[in-house]
Amino acid sequence: xxxxxxxxxxxxxxxxxxxxxxxxxxxxxxxxxxxxxxxxxxxxxxxxxxxxxxxxxxxxxxxxxxxxxxxxxxxxxxxxxxxxxxxxxxxxxxxxxxxxxxxxxxxxxxxxxxxxxxxxxxxxxxxxxxxxxxxxxxxxxxxxxxxxxxxxxxxxxxxxxxxxxxxxxxxxxxxxxxxxxxxxxxxxxxxxxxxxxxxxxxxxxxxxxxxxxxxxxxxxxxxxxxxxxxxxxxxxxxxxxxxxxxxxxxxxxxxxxxxxxxxxxxxxxxxxxxxxxxxxxxxxxxxxxxxxxxxxxxxxxxxxxxxxxxxxxxxxxx
Amino acid sequence: xxxxxxxxxxxxxxxxxxxxxxxxxxxxxxxxxxxxxxxxxxxxxxxxxxxxxxxxxxxxxxxxxxxxxxxxxxxxxxxxxxxxxxxxxxxxxxxxxxxxxxxxxxxxxxxxxxxxxxxxxxxxxxxxxxxxxxxxxxxxxxxxxxxxxxxxxxxxxxxxxxxxxxxxxxxxxxxxxxxxxxxxxxxxxxxxxxxxxxxxxxxxxxxxxxxxxxxxxxxxxxxxxxxxxxxxxxxxxxxxxxxxxxxxxxxxxxxxxxxxxxxxxxxxxxxxxxxxxxxxxxxxxxxxxxxxxxxxxxxxxxxxxxxxxxxxxxxxxxxxxxxxxxxxxxxxxxxxxxxxxxxxxxxxxxxxxxxxxxxxxxxxxxxxxxxxxxxxxxxxxxxxxxxxxxxxxxxxxxxxxxxxxxxxxxxxxxxxxxxxxxxxxxxxxxxxxxxxxxxxxxxxxxxxxxxxxxxxxxxxxxxxxxxxxxxxxxxxxxxxxxxxxxxxxxxxxxxxxxxxxxxxxxxxxxxxxxxxxxxxxxxxxxxxxxxxxxxxxxxxxxxxxxxxxxxxxxxxxxxxxxxxxxxxxxxxxxxxxxxxxx
Numbered sequence: 001x002x003x004x005x006x007x008x009x010x011x012x013x014x015x016x017x018x019x020x021x022x023x024x025x026x027x028x029x030x031x032x033x034x035x036x037x038x039x040x041x042x043x044x045x046x047x048x049x050x051x052x053x054x055x056x057x058x059x060x061x062x063x064x065x066x067x068x069x070x071x072x073x074x075x076x077x078x079x080x081x082x083x084x085x086x087x088x089x090x091x092x093x094x095x096x097x098x099x100x101x102x103x104x105x106x107x108x109x110x111x112x113x114x115x116x117x118x119x120x121x122x123x124x125x126x127x128x129x130x131x132x133x134x135x136x137x138x139x140x141x142x143x144x145x146x147x148x149x150x151x152x153x154x155x156x157x158x159x160x161x162x163x164x165x166x167x168x169x170x171x172x173x174x175x176x177x178x179x180x181x182x183x184x185x186x187x188x189x190x191x192x193x194x195x196x197x198x199x200x201x202x203x204x205x206x207x208x209x210x211x212x213x214x215x216x217x218x219x220x221x222x223x224x225x226x227x228x229x230x231x232x233x234x235x236x237x238x239x240x241x242x243x244x245x246x247x248x249x250x251x252x253x254x255x256x257x258x259x260x261x262x263x264x265x266x267x268x269x270x271x272x273x274x275x276x277x278x279x280x281x282x283x284x285x286x287x288x289x290x291x292x293x294x295x296x297x298x299x300x301x302x303x304x305x306x307x308x309x310x311x312x313x314x315x316x317x318x
Numbered sequence: 319x320x321x322x323x324x325x326x327x328x329x330x331x332x333x334x335x336x337x338x339x340x341x342x343x344x345x346x347x348x349x350x351x352x353x354x355x356x357x358x359x360x361x362x363x364x365x366x367x368x369x370x371x372x373x374x375x376x377x378x379x380x381x382x383x384x385x386x387x388x389x390x391x392x393x394x395x396x397x398x399x400x401x402x403x404x405x406x407x408x409x410x411x412x413x414x415x416x417x418x419x420x421x422x423x424x425x426x427x428x429x430x431x432x433x434x435x436x437x438x439x440x441x442x443x444x445x446x447x448x449x450x451x452x453x454x455x456x457x458x459x460x461x462x463x464x465x466x467x468x469x470x471x472x473x474x475x476x477x478x479x480x481x482x483x484x485x486x487x488x489x490x491x492x493x494x495x496x497x498x499x500x501x502x503x504x505x506x507x508x509x510x511x512x513x514x515x516x517x518x519x520x521x522x523x524x525x526x527x528x529x530x531x532x533x534x535x536x537x538x539x540x541x542x543x544x545x546x547x548x549x550x551x552x553x554x555x556x557x558x559x560x561x562x563x564x565x566x567x568x569x570x571x572x573x574x575x576x577x578x579x580x581x582x583x584x585x586x587x588x589x590x591x592x593x594x595x596x597x598x599x600x601x602x603x604x605x606x607x608x609x610x611x612x613x614x615x616x617x618x619x620x621x622x623x624x625x626x627x628x629x630x631x632x633x634x635x636x637x638x639x640x641x642x643x644x645x646x647x648x649x650x651x652x653x654x655x656x657x658x659x660x661x662x663x664x665x666x667x668x669x670x671x672x673x674x675x676x677x678x679x680x681x682x683x684x685x686x687x688x689x690x691x692x693x694x695x696x697x698x699x700x701x702x703x704x705x706x707x708x709x710x711x712x713x714x715x716x717x718x719x720x721x722x723x724x725x726x727x728x729x730x731x732x733x734x735x736x737x738x739x740x741x742x743x744x745x746x747x748x749x750x751x752x753x754x755x756x757x758x759x760x761x762x763x764x765x766x767x768x769x770x771x772x773x774x775x776x777x778x779x780x781x782x783x784x785x786x787x788x789x790x791x792x793x794x795x796x797x798x799x800x801x802x803x804x805x806x807x808x809x810x811x812x813x814x815x816x817x818x819x820x821x822x823x824x825x826x827x828x829x830x831x832x833x834x835x836x837x838x839x840x841x842x843x844x845x846x847x848x849x850x851x852x853x854x855x856x857x858x859x860x861x862x863x864x865x866x867x868x869x870x871x872x873x874x875x876x877x878x879x880x881x882x883x884x885x886x887x888x889x890x891x892x893x894x895x896x897x898x899x900x
Contacts, residue, residue: 015689017685017689019678019681019682019685020678021676021677021678021681021682022678022681022862057418057422058421058422059418059421059422059599060600061598061600061601063682063685063686063689064685064686064689064690078597079424079426080424082422082423082424083424085422087418087422089415089418092415093414093415093416094416095337095341095414095416096414097341097344098337098340098341102337102340102341106333106334106336106337107333107419107423109333109336110333110334110420110423110424110425111423111424112424154419
């Protein structure tokens with residue numbers, strides 16, 4: 001999905017920095033997102049994703065930096081920004097002693113909906129996350145995945161133009177994840193901008209139109225997902241090889257190759273980190289067969305943005 | 319516009335209030351409290367009324383005498399249970415992060431605050447409402463004037479709001495609900511029970527006006543006690559000792575008005591704290607400027623209350639148990655300045671711990687200043703660790719002392735001490751101790767300061783007490799050991815003029831003098847050490863920030879990163895941290 005471009009970015013972050021004493025969580029981050037964009041912020045734990053999102057949600061004061069949301073200064077016009085921002089925190093809770101509909105009613109009311117309109121919004125959002133049948137269940141009785149869905153419904157109540165989702169899919173089952181992707185796509189189609197963070201990177205590659213990779217507070221790389229993943233596909237893949245004989249011996253042979261940077265043995269299966277294009281992969285298969293290795297399966301896997309993340313982090317550490 | 323504002327102020331228009339109305343008033347959970355309130359209140363009211371009428375008390379008087387027990391029950395419900403509920407509920411919301419959800423709604427902070435203030439204790443308000451039939455009985459049978467009823471309950475609810483605001487402030491600052499719950503209830507207990515019976519004797523009469531007792535004394539007491547017996551009751555019962563007019567410099571105010579003014583100022587302060595923390599959880603609860611203003615206001619009220627005494631006009635209340643102005647010489651000359659120093663010091667410790675930045679936020683302040691091209695954070699910024707500000711704070715506190723002491727001197731309270739030469743010590747030690755406290759918090763931070771307080775403030779005193787107990791008298795050793803504590807140095811400096819006056823240059827006085835001198839020297843050495851330590855830390859932080867800034871500039875050198883990306887991806891280099899999109 002190509003994001004619709006307009007003159008005013010939905011989110012414009014300039015030189016954002018967050019310090020916790022001597023530790024710098026976010027290091028002069030600059031990022032621009034356009035309306036309709038679903039941006040995935042990936043990175044390992046401690047990369048600075050949550051700090052970034054909490055600053056954007058106005059819950060954390062940055063050391064310095066400027067943020068514009070739809071052309072308005074986030075820190076000067078905070079109340080107006082709250083009208084267009086939807087925030088879903090990591091491990092989002094619900095209020096345990098409220099029923100699901102009461103929880104949503106509270107925030108619909110807080111966002112200025114009244115009477116029939118309020119009820120309609122609550123019902124629509126419950127329907128969106130497929131929890132209509134749970135409307136009278138208390139918050140404390142919800143499972144982890146259901147809690148996530150209820151909080152997502154709460155986040156969608158006021159139809160935010162900028163959604164900040166911190167690890168939203170954690171705890172969700174596959175169906176709920178598919179629903180989440182559908183909802184996000186619908187919102188993006190309607191012009192909303194979504195910033196979604198996760199360290200489960202496969203989630204992001206499913207949902208996002210663009211991806212950024214963060215490590216130690218720095219945004220190492222960002223761009224459209226297709227471009228980033230396309231580059232990785234050509235460069236580094238993970239190959240699953242299943243052999244009939246001793247996998248350890250084959251693994252030793254593979255490790256000695258220059259184009260192999262990681263080898264893991266799982267029973268008769270060898271998982272290989274391979275650097276090279278399709279022709280190189282074909283050459284590897286041919287060479288293994290010529291060495292009389294009995295191969296029952298040879299499966300190149302698109303390793304997704306995990307691969308890029310690991311590569312960039314490795315480089316960054318060096 | 320006014321109609322719209324009123325419309326928005328209705329409780330059921332406030333989403334936060336509606337939330338608590340729903341969650342806290344579910345019949346299954348609240349029915350116990352309703353029944354408990356009804357049973358206990360009905361039992362006490364009925365029993366007291368029957369016993370009184372059976373012993374010949376007229377029904378009107380018997381009904382009126384029920385009012386104070388009823389007020390105590392209502393106070394227990396709203397002031398104790400309600401305040402605890404506010405603090406614990408807010409902390410729980412903070413822990414659950416649901417407070418963050420509410421922060422992110424476009425509801426104005428004040429409206430949110432009102433929602434929490436009246437929503438969290440909604441169960442207690444309903445319990446209070448269940449005592450209203452009993453109150454109606456008191457009013458109707460006791461023929462209580464409506465004006466009295468209104469003024470008592472107006473003051474009662476202002477007091478309730480003040481305590482609940484304390485709970486909100488505690489909830490915004492503290493991290494564990496049990497501590498917030500206990501602290502806020504303890505505070506209510508201290509204000510209502512401990513202050514009237516103990517602290518008020520030290521001339522800190524205004525603390526009593528933080529409770530509802532003065533208004534009860536002024537409005538309820540005349541209804542239930544014969545006029546001839548009121549003086550006796552107020553002199554015997556410390557809770558009602560404040561029922562007369564309140565001295566404030568050369569004016570007198572009614573307890574009702576003074577209570578409202580004092581409690582209103584505190585509600586505004588707690589409201590400011592809650593509002594600041596609502597806007598940003600990383601902000602200090604009070605700004606430096608507000609803290610300075612609060613200190614100045616506190617000093618004005620403190621001096622204003624004892625003004626008739628220190629200017630030798632009249633005795634509005636007993637001071638250290640003494641009611642005769644002519645017998646007050648040393649109590650005013652020695653006791654009041656010492657009380658002033660300890661109380662203001664205690665307040666300064668609280669205010670310093672609020673406004674002095676942690677080292678983390680100090681470093682953040684340097685970075686922010688560097689980014690904005692300033693040499694350092696501005697003096698009144700939360701992140702500024704400005705020593706000159708602590709000097710201003712100290713100057714205000716010592717300035718108040720100067721006014722107090724000058725009046726004491728002009729009124730002739732110092733005359734019996736003749737040419738006593740030690741009066742200079744207390745203000746000097748006071749100034750040093752305040753500056754030392756600020757430096758201690760700034761240079762070492764919170765936790766190490768607690769250790770220092772334990773080891774250097776209290777341990778020497780305890781050691782001196784043990785040595786005294788072993789030697790059965792006060793000598794040089796105890797004096798020198800104790801002098802390592804600033805608390806003891808203040809006491810010794812304040813008491814020396816009295817010692818010199820009463821004892822002359824005997825052995826005990828010389829021991830106290832040596833102790834005071836050693837203590838002064840220790841204080842100066844500690845200040846110098848802390849000053850050097852803080853300056854070294856400051857330079858280190860500054861260098862660290864600059865070094866990191868430079869290394870970071872190198873780190874984000876675009877070419878280098880482009881090389882990394884190119885090397886890893888084998889792709890055309892793209893600018894990083896700029897518009898790195900194709």
